Amino acid sequence: MAMLDLQKPEASCASPPEILRERGQREVFCGLTGIIWLHRKIQDAFFLVVGSRTCAHLIQSAAGVMIFAEPRFATAIIDERDLAGLADANAELDRVVNRLLERRPDIKLLFLVGSCPSEVIKLDLSRAAQRLSRSFEPRVRVLNYSGSGIETTFTQGEDACLAALVPSLPAAPATAPRELLVVGALADVVEDQFKRIFERLGIGPVRFMPPRSALDLPQVGPGTRYLLAQPFLGDTARALDDRGAKWLPAAFPLGAEGTTAWLRAAADAWGVDPEHFGAVTAAHRARAETALARYRAKLEGKSVFFFPDSQLEVPLARFLTREMGMRAVEVGTPYLHRQHLAADLAMLPADQAYSEGQHVDNQLDRCRAARPDITVCGLGLANPLEAEGLTTKWSIELLFTPIQGYEQAGDLAELFARPLERRARLAA
């Protein structure tokens, strides 16, 4: 095993919708992809993928142009000797981790990230993490989760990572005041905007997970009320529920309407006066609506087709149909969490077509038949569909770009307007 550095230097509850369930070949990235945005967020954490050269290449190309003085992720390559059982993979892993932590005193939290190969050779990373934690705590905490592509989609990597972090969160004392926890990686700029709005609403204390530093873990207990910032955090939510925290049901903070509904869920839990809520959010909403109006003219009346990929599909469909006047032909999602998505689902038309899971050939047939104005899909499908004259939007961009909150509403709409403009220019 050798370590390879990869980088240098408002809604009412309607009856549940009809959903087409599909099982077949899938076209999605694996959970390792989440490392790309998670390592930017937790600045003293390190992600050590225990995988193959394929895994290394995946995150290297996804990380692309990012250059850091010190990398925050790498791959411990499982080679032929490990696969053939000729080497003691645990001893090799300990050697790699020892060398890494000796060289990098800045690392406070180390994630061992499992992959398809580590699962195939049945390398028990949870025992490895416990063993290594015993050696390195309190200086470094070692945790593990799986980013394996076997049965996971790319946003599930974040869910697995945050769920692994929950048992490490300090317990809030029984007398601790009520606290709001925002769960899901948000760009720092978005986090700061939300922090200021919560402060003006009189909601707090407010904490975010993942935190920017592993030394600043939020406490959790029966006084914790949490808002999900991302719709793909089912395991994390379950782990928080087990620690006594309570989920605040809300639509997701995409667009002006979604952001208002999301903030209002916290405001209601804190008993904020509706007039005060309106006064605090009015200017933000007005700015967001002005920004959206610029793109509505370009998007109104256009159709959109979602392949299952990021699990953001339902809130995005809600935003595009209700706020931008588009029509969603089919909303495909790898996994549809009815409870977490209830508020967004209730805002979509009763006859909206949904699919859950994937049979890529069937879905391609439906997409080609519908000839949507824009298709939201993974990178692997985008090029062939573009070649067939369809306009596409890469769903992964929605994870790399700050899109949540009032100030980003216009940027979110622009992400969909841009490919349509490009297509129009090409056709001219």
Ligand code: SF4
């Ligand atoms: S974890 Fe599996 S799917 Fe992901 S890059 Fe590695 S081998 Fe490929």
